[in-house]
Amino acid sequence: MALLELALLGFSGGFFYAGKKPEKTGNKRNALARLRAALAPIKAHKQSLQTFIAESPDQEADEKALADQRELKRTASVFAGSTAIAVAGTVLYPPLAVLSVPGAVYLLRDVYVNTADTVIKGKPVGVDPLMAIFTTSMLYQGHFVVSHFFISLYLLNRQLIKRVKQESKRNIIDVFRDQPSTAWVIIDGTEVEQQVSAIREKAIVVVRAGESVPVDGQVLEGFAAVDQHMLTGESQPVEKSAGDTVFACTVVLTGSIHVQVEKTGEETASARIGQILNSTVDFKTSKQLWAEKITQQTVMPTLGLSALTLALAGPTTALIFINSHFRYRLMLATSTSALTFLNLAAQKGVLLKSGIILEKMQNIDTVVFDKTGTLTLETPNVAEVTAFGDWDANTILGLAASVEGRQSHPVAKAICNKAAALGLQVEASHEASYQVGYGLVASIGKQQIQVGSLRYAQQQGFAIPPALLDKAEQCHLLGNSLIIVSVDGVIAGAIELQATIRPETSAVIQRLRDQGLSLHIISGDHPAPTKRLAETLHIDNYHAEVLPETKAEIIKQLQAEGRSVCYIGDGINDAIALKEASVSVSLRGASSVATDTAEVILMDQNLNRLCDLFQLAREYDQNVKTTSQMVIIPSLMNLGLAFVPGYGLAASMTLSATSVLAGFGSSMLPLIRHQQTRIIG
Template structure:
């Protein structure tokens, strides 16, 4: 609890909310969130295992321990394959001898059975595909934690997407400047940018960054002062400029006209942050700041749909912001204002509805949900705890890489199954021929080698896998 001071707190690691929260005396703050500016004196109400961060770690541990191991088909078969082949070879030897053939003929048939049934192709089916598949994945910036992950990708039908840092940039960005009737856009942006350049607030940094990008060098501000939780004041171009909340301008006798009021209301209805600018006794403009969608996210969502996956947007941010982002991406299902435990509950609720869920996230607040999901995909630009909790990690911050991860995992699994099908089919067809004396050991050896080469060749086809990013 804050006992003295005021500041803006970046709580995105907990809530996913991109806009820093203004806090003051009596407000509750959470350990491990970031003080974005200002001085706070706080009293701890929970330490150690009672903190939110410790509870999130506990959620991750419980979710990971609840995951079942998926055994590979080849491992299950290997326990019975060799005894069965040995039995068939002995039966072949006994059958030929009982039929009155010479020991040489009987032994030749039995040896042919042993050679043709050599489980080389069966043994190579899984590891060669895994080796090539994971190697190609690494080239594309996708890390696969283990072979059991491939099994999880097969039945996934729902992909839950974290908002902040996953589908959005996770940074506040200047998206619009609206000038009033008696000012021009460049002047509003230049004066506001010059003043905000002296502030450490995340929204101020976004405005200053946007102003420099559009206008170049900014003039120096004199007499800068910050009004806690409200905005900043100072002198730019010889004018006393005020930038901040509408209430700050109103206190100084600066009121928004109809055009600026409508622009502010429109921005806020879309979940964006509207900053007012005024000087010389009047409001002069509105600056609109928001966490923007990554350019590639809409295509990634479309690709997920093509894979038969239903996208769900899951965020700790407020419902208005979540709805705006979902609308931009074409996502119909939205779960907003979700704390870390709520994210786990949302994933589990989808699972109880019969969904097989993939979770894509990047933050500490996503870690438990990543572990609870049937398939966890972490953005490599995110936190270590999220990466450790995930099954797949995509190194770059492009959501399309998550599409690649699922596509390549599915294709690798399909290759493994094709290899196993060939290995089993080859043995089922060739063993009877060898037992009946239709294959001598020399031809049996050649056939066995050919089957292994076919398995390896089929696995090498994974090297031709093409990224959707390369197609763009």
């Protein structure tokens, strides 16, 4: 039996410390050499536990996290010391092994406390009483090393379960993380920089191009193009002038405005979205793993059979019955499987915040996309260039690119990208300046070029061709933007901009449709562009001009119909819907609220990773089934062989150890295959 105990410990050390070269044992007749060899796996155990501790994602710099870390390190040290004493007693002096019992009891203190609560307080019987009975019996019979082997499984399982079941985030929202901490406020006619937290209602804040709006308020003077798609879902910049309302977390692209403060801090629209999220933060954090459920459900039958066996066949057979229960072996194997696929997903560019997501993805039958920033890119594209009079389209585009060349907003990027793609010559512009209205004026040679909106052209008193008015109406119906290019006060042409569909979108939509999934588009944008995008992608279900709260209501309605919904969004306006969905997905680079709320982040901003997520979920489901069989089948064999003559406790423990190895190997196989594929590729 002593040889079996050392073999189990050696197996366990190799299992948790793969790749470590064994120490030379020297002369096997030398007791000290044998002891050093026997203690080598203990170092492996300790290093394994410390590795799991170091890799734990729960390493936040607060007192509780530091206390947990110290406790885990203390546990690893106690385990190493207690096991060393057990091995020393087995190899050198048997009575010495008894001194390992206090360490074993300390390591299993939670097990014994829970068992006492079960007996005294009548709590539901869980797996802890089985562990307490089996380990106590093994220690009583002098199987000190084997007891520590099973203790090591318990400790590693507890750490793995903690990692797999970690909650997405309790403090899920900090909507001001990316907001400026200071703003320029007009006091007695002078601009003074103040902390945003100190700004009060009725104050006047100045916001210039490239700056975020820090408050909700009304524009008193000035004019600006504001990107508010993160909050409202509108794909194109919105012109704001005196009397219009602006919101915190939006960005001024061009121009400058004076804003009279109406709401600050937690009263702003974006903060109210955060409050709604915080009120539902615990909505999806309590789901148990399947392995835990089946483990708990089989505890009472196992205890009943072992009690009956104790009366009929004696303590050894009763212990075999208890040992046949997979206890922590099943949870250890399935937890390792979850960690394997979390790692595998990360290597494929998919960040999963919990292994539970892989289970939930298997039930998804409906995928809902936010339009702007998810199916489309932030930068629009030039759909058409219309020239008037003697001008030609390429000249119009080249002049606009020359004026917009130094601007960084999406409209300027779209114009410059199109000019570069056509190989147009871009000339140097001089004396560029913003005018009242959404307009930019610059000199090219002896000509003055004006680039701006139709509203700007009308404010400047330019003669508007009837064809331009017709074009503007058409663009409005389609949800496109129209940029007017004028030369020396005469309108020369117009550039139509439309949303840019992500290049991979069509293929991804087709792959999802082939899987039989129901597809929807939700957008805060106008109906016309939303409808056109849905028709382009052959998606029958779309919802336009949807408010943030309404997005969540649509998700609720779909789920009330019995559907399981995966929602993909990237803006502040998507956060409530993301929280409501069965599975929520966002893209790296999206608003901090969206990435904090989403359970899945596509790290390379590529929607193809969404298809990878569905594939990983299917593979994970199959892997868990195979891994579970590797653990459950040996347990059933243990039950069947318990009454076979000559089948004793040693053989039972060997079979249990084999099930651990088989389950671990099965759970790690997908990652090994992926790494081999990468090497070959």
